[in-house]
Amino acid sequence: MSWAGPDEILLSTSLAGFLDKKLIVLLRDGRKLLGTLCSFDQFANVVLQGACERVIVGEQYCDVPLGLYVIRGENVVLIGELDREKDELPAHMTCVSEADIRKAEKAEKEARDLKGTMRKRMEFLDFD
Amino acid sequence: MVILLLFVDRFSISLAGASLCCCYYCGAVVYQRFCFRVQLFFSYFKELVGKEVTVELKNDLAIRGTLHSVDQYLNIKLENTRVVDQDKYPHMLSVRNCFIRGSVVRYVLLPQDGVDIDILHDATRREARGG
Numbered sequence: 001m002s003w004a005g006p007d008e009i010l011l012s013t014s015l016a017g018f019l020d021k022k023l024i025v026l027l028r029d030g031r032k033l034l035g036t037l038c039s040f041d042q043f044a045n046v047v048l049q050g051a052c053e054r055v056i057v058g059e060q061y062c063d064v065p066l067g068l069y070v071i072r073g074e075n076v077v078l079i080g081e082l083d084r085e086k087d088e089l090p091a092h093m094t095c096v097s098e099a100d101i102r103k104a105e106k107a108e109k110e111a112r113d114l115k116g117t118m119r120k121r122m123e124f125l126d127f128d
Numbered sequence: 129m130v131i132l133l134l135f136v137d138r139f140s141i142s143l144a145g146a147s148l149c150c151c152y153y154c155g156a157v158v159y160q161r162f163c164f165r166v167q168l169f170f171s172y173f174k175e176l177v178g179k180e181v182t183v184e185l186k187n188d189l190a191i192r193g194t195l196h197s198v199d200q201y202l203n204i205k206l207e208n209t210r211v212v213d214q215d216k217y218p219h220m221l222s223v224r225n226c227f228i229r230g231s232v233v234r235y236v237l238l239p240q241d242g243v244d245i246d247i248l249h250d251a252t253r254r255e256a257r258g259g
Contacts, residue, residue, distance in 0.1 A: 013199040015227060024219060028232070030187070032219050044203070044229050054219055061218075077187060077232045080209075080223035088222045 015040040018081060023048070026077040032056070034082070035069065044073035055101045057108055059093050062101035168255050172248065173198040173236075182212065182237040183228055189217060191226065202230035 004016060018037045025033045025046065032055075035048030051069040055062050082088055096104075177195050183204060184190045190213070193206030205227050211220045 013197040013203050013205045013227070018227065024223060026187075026189075028187070044227075056219060073229070074231070076229050077185060078189070078191075078226055078228050080220065080226035083222045083224050086222035086224075088219070090218050090221060093218060 015044070015046070015079065018079065022082050022084070024054075024080045024082055025071060026080075027071070028075045028077055033066070033069065033071070034063070035066075037079075038068075041073070044076045044079075046071050046073070046076065046079070055105060056089075056093075057101060057104040060096045060101060060104055061089060061093050062096050062098050064098050064101075168251060169202065170198065170200055172251070173202065173204075176238065176242060179239060179242045181206075181239070181242075183233055184235040184237065185228070185232050186234045187232070189220075191220075191228070193226075196225075199230075202233065204228045204230065204233065204236070 004012065004014065015037065018040075021037060023035060023037050025035070025048065027033065031053055033048060033051050033053055035051035037046060038049045039047040048069045048071065051066040052063040053066060055064060173195070177197060179195055180192065181195050182190055182192045183206065189211065191206060191209050191211055193209035196205040196207045198204055205225070207225050209224055209226055211217050211223075214221070
């Protein structure tokens, strides 16, 4: 196997340019994981060091620490490089504890499910 | 040998190799022949490198940016990215470069003048005839 030189890395689509950078990885199930890229392969499997899950509910957010993570490539949607000089989140968002964010998450899910069932009931009645 | 059928949302790509196999794309029974159609869109996207595109993903996220590079899986690297509906995706605020896995792309929206339709038609006809 021939190793890509620095010029080739700049022009290619490989994740080599992201090594040792702080990244945000979006997953298919909607989760957002942050971490430093340790390793990757041709399937976009990635190893993240110091990973944490950023849970965002409305105006609240929380970073849940996870440690060393190996992510299977088929679940990866997007890998974004976080710009250190810019704010990662809008200023109006508040950081809360994990317990609070989990409660808020649960409440949001219940509201969404309730909306879903009400809509199904309306559709059944054939209202416009 | 292996027959590989890859469906990438809008594109259907087939690689058929060796022995007796049925080419899904042209429906012909192929014996010890290789037909490669996978290069058409890859080559097309390579021509678009440097242009401003909007990539819409299957999770409805739409990202506008300059096409930096593309690979054989149609993975896309974008630079200078901005999310279309920024308020809905606060976590993407500071992301300026990103790698998008090819399997999650729904659309790649191109600039009107970025497409030479005739060249694309010719290339497609050539591929169809050549297979």
